[in-house]
Amino acid sequence: MYNELYIYNIRKDSWTKMEIPNPPPRRCAHQAVVVPQGGGQLWIFGGEFASPDGEQFYHYKDLWVLHLATKTWEQVRSTGGPSGRSGHRMVAWKRQLILFGGFHESTRDYIYYNDVYAFNLDTFVWSRLAPLGAGPTPRSGCQMSVTPQGSIVIYGGYSKQRVKKDVDRGTQHSDMFLLQPEDGREAGRWAWTRINPAGAKPTPRSGFSVAVTPNHQTLLFGGVCDEEEEESLEGDFLNDLHFYDATRGRWFAGQLKGPKSDKKKRRRDKTAEPGGADQQGRGGAGAQGPLEVLREVATEDGTVVTTKQMVAAPGSAGQPLSDEEDSPDAAGGPVVEPSPRSNAMLAVKHGRLYLYGGMFEAGDRQVTLSDLYCLDLHKMQEWTVLVEMDPGTQEWLEETDSGESSEEGEGAEDSGGEAGDGLSRQA
Numbered sequence: 001m002y003n004e005l006y007i008y009n010i011r012k013d014s015w016t017k018m019e020i021p022n023p024p025p026r027r028c029a030h031q032a033v034v035v036p037q038g039g040g041q042l043w044i045f046g047g048e049f050a051s052p053d054g055e056q057f058y059h060y061k062d063l064w065v066l067h068l069a070t071k072t073w074e075q076v077r078s079t080g081g082p083s084g085r086s087g088h089r090m091v092a093w094k095r096q097l098i099l100f101g102g103f104h105e106s107t108r109d110y111i112y113y114n115d116v117y118a119f120n121l122d123t124f125v126w127s128r129l130a131p132l133g134a135g136p137t138p139r140s141g142c143q144m145s146v147t148p149q150g151s152i153v154i155y156g157g158y159s160k161q162r163v164k165k166d167v168d169r170g171t172q173h174s175d176m177f178l179l180q181p182e183d184g185r186e187a188g189r190w191a192w193t194r195i196n197p198a199g200a201k202p203t204p205r206s207g208f209s210v211a212v213t214p215n216h217q218t219l220l221f222g223g224v225c226d227e228e229e230e231e232s233l234e235g236d237f238l239n240d241l242h243f244y245d246a247t248r249g250r251w252f253a254g255q256l257k258g259p260k261s262d263k264k265k266r267r268r269d270k271t272a273e274p275g276g277a278d279q280q281g282r283g284g285a286g287a288q289g290p291l292e293v294l295r296e297v298a299t300e301d302g303t304v305v306t307t308k309q310m311v312a313a314p315g316s317a318g319q320p321l322s323d324e325e326d327s328p329d330a331a332g333g334p335v336v337e338p339s340p341r342s343n344a345m346l347a348v349k350h351g352r353l354y355l356y357g358g359m360f361e362a363g364d365r366q367v368t369l370s371d372l373y374c375l376d377l378h379k380m381q382e383w384t385v386l387v388e389m390d391p392g393t394q395e396w397l398e399e400t401d402s403g404e405s406s407e408e409g410e411g412a413e414d415s416g417g418e419a420g421d422g423l424s425r426q427a
């Protein structure tokens with residue numbers, strides 16, 4: 001586990017480690033939200049800690065703020081806040097932080113939450129909300145984002161239930177809800193509404209990553225779809241893009257157009273394929289499917305790990321084509337995308353999506369990534385690799401005497417305790 005702070009400079013294309021005194025304790029599966037107050041602040045709540053030997057494991061319920069103007073950490077103590085948890089979600093809404101869900105696990109039992117809390121950035125006071133209506137069932141690792149209309153969207157997530165002694169069954173949720181203030185005011189009452197958007201809905205998954213685009217759509221990337229048996233867990237890791245347009249109440253598949261070609265553009269016949277939005281939702285009828293490329297990399301201890309890279313076929317554009325768009329046969333070569341993964345970090349700046357790290361599994365090993373990609377969201381042509389994956393930086397930890405993998409303390413946001421129980425998906 002780490003409590004390091006790094007800043008990536010877009011202009012210089014470089015990472016810098018920030019040495020700021022008195023940081024929060026080491027953790028993972030927490031939430032961090034940036035707000036403009038006070039010259040810019042980064043707020044952090046909760047998360048979990050697990051020692052490499054598995055002897056220590058606990059959930060935090062502390063609240064910290066990094067003052068970006070002065071580069072100082074401050075712990076904010078306020079009563080009445082959420083209980084200790086990880087895998088929760090938190091967003092900035094007007095002058096408040098709104099927190100939903102998460103889970104808490106001990107050596108004997110676990111619990112998932114669907115409670116909602118608000119932290120007032122002016123008064124530094126927590127309050128528990130009691131929204132009207134039927135809301136989401138308890139879960140962690142869901143999508144939580146603010147719509148242009150001022151509502152909050154909750155989508156998907158993960159939870160598990162005990163079906164018999166020592167046997168748990170995980171559930172990957174695919175329902176969606178709106179959390180709305182009844183009169184739009186910060187001090188008013190809130191209400192839940194279940195919605196069922198149209199379009200190309202993402203396949204069931206957990207551990208996906210979320211960001212908000214410049215046109216206020218919610219972007220969803222990757223994740224993992226688990227296949228659970230009583231004694232085993234296998235995950236199909238993903239690297240696809242999806243967009244949720246709250247204004248239109250619709251999902252869109254986000255496939256790349258490929259790099260621009262030098263060939264002459266041709267004008268597309270407007271009458272050939274009516275309904276640009278539907279074309280985008282279908283992901284381009286007749287488009288070639290992505291190709292799967294396997295690559296073997298050797299770590300410094302000699303372990304060979306096989307990574308699966310998805311290469312998009314030329315012309316598999318998910319966005320509607322403009323009047324003067326390159327034809328599919330004029331597209332360039334294959335477009336390399338980030339390898340399938342869960343729990344990557346996303347950020348949008350100047351119309352570009354930045355994707356850092358994440359994790360995937362190769363056999364019994366959890367591989368933690370440190371690569372960095374960039375995608376121009378206006379052009380949607382191709383990913384740019386800013387930092388390639390370096391397998392030499394992987395640090396494999398020895399297994400404990402109990403046979404449980406101690407890699408779980410390495411920063412792959414897991415549940416910290418039961419090897420292979422699938423909780424690494426939810427953070």
